Amino acid sequence: MAGRDLAVSKSVHDHSHDSAGDSNEPGYFELMEAALRELLVEKRYFGADEIRRQIEVLDSRTPALGAQVVARAWTDPAFKTRLLADGRAACEELGISFYDDTRLIVLENTETVHNLIVCTLCSCYPRPVLGLPPDWYKLKPYRARAVVEPRAVLAEFGTIIPDDVEIRVSDSTAMVRYLVLPRRPEGTEGWPHEQLAALVTRDAMIGVIPVNLPAGAAR
Amino acid sequence: MYLRGKAGTVEAVIEPIAVDNEREGYGRNAGTRRHYYRLAFAMTELWPEYAGSPADGLRIEVYETWLEGISR
Numbered sequence: 001m002a003g004r005d006l007a008v009s010k011s012v013h014d015h016s017h018d019s020a021g022d023s024n025e026p027g028y029f030e031l032m033e034a035a036l037r038e039l040l041v042e043k044r045y046f047g048a049d050e051i052r053r054q055i056e057v058l059d060s061r062t063p064a065l066g067a068q069v070v071a072r073a074w075t076d077p078a079f080k081t082r083l084l085a086d087g088r089a090a091c092e093e094l095g096i097s098f099y100d101d102t103r104l105i106v107l108e109n110t111e112t113v114h115n116l117i118v119c120t121l122c123s124c125y126p127r128p129v130l131g132l133p134p135d136w137y138k139l140k141p142y143r144a145r146a147v148v149e150p151r152a153v154l155a156e157f158g159t160i161i162p163d164d165v166e167i168r169v170s171d172s173t174a175m176v177r178y179l180v181l182p183r184r185p186e187g188t189e190g191w192p193h194e195q196l197a198a199l200v201t202r203d204a205m206i207g208v209i210p211v212n213l214p215a216g217a218a219r
Numbered sequence: 220m221y222l223r224g225k226a227g228t229v230e231a232v233i234e235p236i237a238v239d240n241e242r243e244g245y246g247r248n249a250g251t252r253r254h255y256y257r258l259a260f261a262m263t264e265l266w267p268e269y270a271g272s273p274a275d276g277l278r279i280e281v282y283e284t285w286l287e288g289i290s291r
Contacts, residue, residue, distance in 0.1 A: 103233060105257075120221070147221065150262075151271045163272045167262075171279040175237060175255050 057099055061131040065096055066179060067200035069129060070211075071193050073106075074184045084108060087179060091129055098128045107170060108181045109207070114161050116154065116169045116207035117178040118146035124172035126179045130202060137206065147171060157208040180207040187213060222279065225265055226289060227258040233280055241284070253283040 026034070041048055069091055073080040083090035087104030098104070104126055107115035119125065120143050125133040136142050145153050150167045154160070161167055170178045182204040188196060204211045233255040242248045262275040269275070 147277060148266060149270065150275065165272075166274040166276065167271060168275070169262075169277045171277060173255075173280050174240075176233060176257075176280045 054099070058127065058132070061127060061129070063130050063200075063202035063205065064197070065131075066126070066129040066202070066205045067197040069094060069096070069106075069179070070181055070200045070205065071197035073181055074196055075193055080181075083181070096129055100128065102126075102128070102174070103176045104129070104179060105170070105176055106179050106181050107168070107207075109183045109210070111165070111183075113166050113168055114154075114207065115178075115180045116146060116150055116167065117172060117180060118143060118169060119172040120144065120147055121173075124174060124177060126177040126205075129179055130205060134202065154208060157203070159209050180205050182207075182211040185211050185213050221265060222260065222281070225260060227260040227264070229256045230259045230278065231257040233257060237282075239282070239284060255280040255282055256286065258286075 037051065040046060041051075069083065072094065073083050079090060079093075082093070083106050087106040088098050088102075090106075091104060092098065107117070109115055119137075123133055123138040125137065127133075142153065147169050150169050151161060154167075172178055182200065184196070185199065188199070199211050199213070201209070201211070203209045236252040236254050239248065239251045239253060242251060257278060257280050260277045260279075261273070262269045262271060262277060263273050265277060
């Protein structure tokens, strides 16, 4: 938990320093993070090595894990049923641990429903299965607009959703995270698991794009 | 909070029960546990000027203390 928060505040810092220019002065949040961390270590709630180890775990997670989950759901209907019933338990079946004590709801895209995820308050994200969120996910324009005008936001990602398809935006919280289960593209019948997983990108699991066949792929 | 005062429908109860972070933060009623609810809102309920399809919606989990029952 603390490790995660540390990583979050660090990335916020890297960003504000970039935009602030060449200042090497620690910012407010950097000072607060260091003070809190040192206090907790001093009071022996956890050790410095535990923080380091947790950051290592955070950095080891990538969208390739989520892609494995999606490819498995596409090829194994029983797994898909379990995944939609309890996302976290199904991911744990595949050896993906949930170090942050969050629930995971998997949202299935269908012919009639397109799901999009956002965290309007901050940067809640299914980190155990996707790793760290992209910068745009954490910035205010996406966070505010995704719940107000999702179709316009999707269009900017090149995704046009027909009017007869319902857009369902899920706003993440500290307790519950979401993963979009994209639709399996047509023309991939009989593809092996690894080839399917290679099609599944981070943005498709956030819901800003569908999973597409690479240009020139045989149909 | 863009959801304040808006009417939604409970879609699911999130298990397990969770501590009340807001009270916990001030050391009051330590250990109080209640549920989060998964709520469904129509976009047209949230934004009267909503430009997309009237079927479009929003889902979010909200803690019990922020909810009030209504009858329609």
